[in-house]
């Protein structure tokens with residue numbers, strides 16, 4: 410069973426009407442005009458930016474990445490236990506649970522680092538064929554611009570609506586795709602990968 414987590418960044422105090430156009434503009438300004446497949450996969454169409462946007466000091470990218478890193482310990486605990494822990498994604502995972510996971514399971518919920526981040530522009534009927542992000546650990550997708558007709562993100566057998574403001578995290582090995590949808594207009598997403606790195610805590 411795949412466990413996929415979606416939060417809406419409005420819950421973290423982001424005003425979508427102000428935020429999303431600025432992030433979308435930043436992604437579009439970094440889009441290479443030629444169509445480039447995502448790393449290690451064959452893409453049907455979508456255009457992408459370079460894959461190190463996390464190295465930039467852009468305030469809008471940084472805000473999404475801050476939320477990704479904030480919720481990652483809870484997402485990781487949920488995936489590892491294949492259940493939803495009590496509490497909200499707004500809350501930090503308790504020190505007691507972190508100690509319990511570290512001692513009983515041998516991994517640390519905070520030992521994840523961002524290892525790639527890029528923007529994707531889907532225009533009209535463009536999509537991305539089924540692929541995965543192995544050998545990364547966790548992957549995320551944030552939609553900064555969609556329309557009512559936008560095709561959803563399909564992860565394994567689950568359908569995640571392409572809704573502005575939604576941030577989705579999932580295990581990187583899970584197969585996912587976006588089917589092209591005629592007349593769906595432009596869709597813009599910020600996506601990326603995290604790796605488990607216990608050396609972070611040394």
Ligand SMILES: [Fe+2]
Nearest residue numbers: 447540542585
């Ligand atoms: Fe992907």
